[in-house]
Amino acid sequence: MSGLYQFIYETAVIILPSWTSHLVAGLSIMIILVNAVLMGAAVFVWMERRLIGRFHNRIGPNRWGPFGMFQPFADMLKLVFKEDIIPANADKPVFILVPIAMLMPVILMMAVVPFAQNTALANLNVGVLYVLAVTSVTTLAIFMAGWSSNNRFAMFGAARGVAVLISYEVPVVISLLGVVLVTGSMSLADVVSAQTVPFLLVQPLAFFVFLAGTSAELNRTPFDVAEAESELVAGYHTEFSGVKFALIQAAEFGGVAASAAVIVTLFLSGWAGPASAYLGWLWFLLKVGVIAFVFIWIRATYPRLRVDQIMALAWKFLLPLSLINLLAIVLEVFFLRDASGVLTTADLWIMAGINIVLAVSAIALFGSLISEKVSPNIWQPGAGLPEPTPAVAFPAREVR
């Protein structure tokens, strides 16, 4: 039972019976959690639009509130007042369920993330597994959206999205095995306390794979084939409007915030930092901000990949990298652990030294191996014109 829950319960039990106090504590933490996710989404939307603007040498939203800070709320308010259209041929119950099915995993994902010392809503002993299971629900929601819209672009987007999500699930899960192996536990609180050296240094390869895979699972720009604006109208959420669209947007941007929180917990040692007993939440928020900046930076930099390039990246690049990482971690844990199976800080530093070299060389090797597949053939001056493809010779027709 987490510290915040305990605190609310002990305050409430002074005047209320025990079972009501449990109810009050649970409900209040639930409200805090839902609002934290939605506020995180709003802050991330603002941050993303401002930063993308600056990356493009623009200013970004700056009309509404200081530095345009109220822009997400204005957007949300506008969407709430818009007409909520359900297409005539849509599968109505599924269509209505989609926004809920999209937003729920994001909120549920935050339930196990420790914001500070003993401040997770639920300190599950299978936290990592829970996070993976809950994020996979998004796949179903995307397919529901595409199927129920009865729109070809929505269906195309959903099919692409599901393909991307299923492909990237594999390297992400395998990269997380390394984290679980070093920690010796699946609880996120244990993962944080095990990171005397941040896992970013101990297994940079796993961090790289997890960041790329999460970026793909969130349908963000280098991997946003599911909602490619220039190809499909808006992908799987083409037909959604009004409140439903607002909820889907909140789920997308809240998903980035929640994933950043999970990445911070798994690889950047969570709330740990100087004076972490009191300032843990501050370190946590700072690290989440840094990871969110990296997400925005990647989005501002890379153009959208083709579908075949995305699949090549998942199966020919990230999957081998995650397997190499798993193999290296397994061997290192096997040889470095002491009799009771515990890794000391010195052991972690040794692993970091080995793994950083391994990561650089592995990324260079596999990067050059798939560069043929991913990068286009660039014409070099002086190389001459490319050979024209020989025309298929049709037999001349006999004229009668």
Next chain:
Amino acid sequence: MFGLSMAAGLLVTLKNLTKKPFTVQYPEERVKQHPRFRGEEFVWYEERCTGCASCAKYCPLGIIKIETSPSETLPQQGDKYRLEVFDIQIFRCMFCGLCVEACPYDALFMGSGFEQGQYSRKEMVIGIDDLRHADKKPSTYLRPQLESANYDPRSGKPLDWKDVGRESWDWHLKEKAGMRLARPTPPDYAGGPQAQEESNTSERTGGETKFGGPA
């Protein structure tokens, strides 16, 4: 190679992040406008206009409508038509400036504004009263006398009809010999550049014209 170009791409965007944004916050800030800008709200000087309707004839779209009636004065006293109607359908205007180019008496000038948006087409027709009361800040488009005087319609003061002509042109003087317009004596070209300079200053001190110098 080795994915290094990916990192190079990240550095390029990071470099752009640190640059100052190009955006000009329009209603609060404005880009500096060229004095030769061809804008809306034509500047028209009724005192100079003879109602010859050259502008209407030269307009490629035919959107200028001029109706005149004979005035009471004798031709020797500087005859001109009296204008009854001078409508410009500004919503069809493409700001080519041919009307300004055609005007033989420097009566019509391009304006420098661009914020005359209205809600209906009827309101987008500039009538004679609008032209009378418009800001007299002419653009220097095709008006070399304004340009050589470095007049800027955005920052300069409104100009009177006496300030904007090119009366020093000889053909102009001969053609309108009978007109009783107050105009400066033409500069003396015989004395060379030195004399020309002096004649210019004398004009200015005379207070007759500001832009009377040779173009």
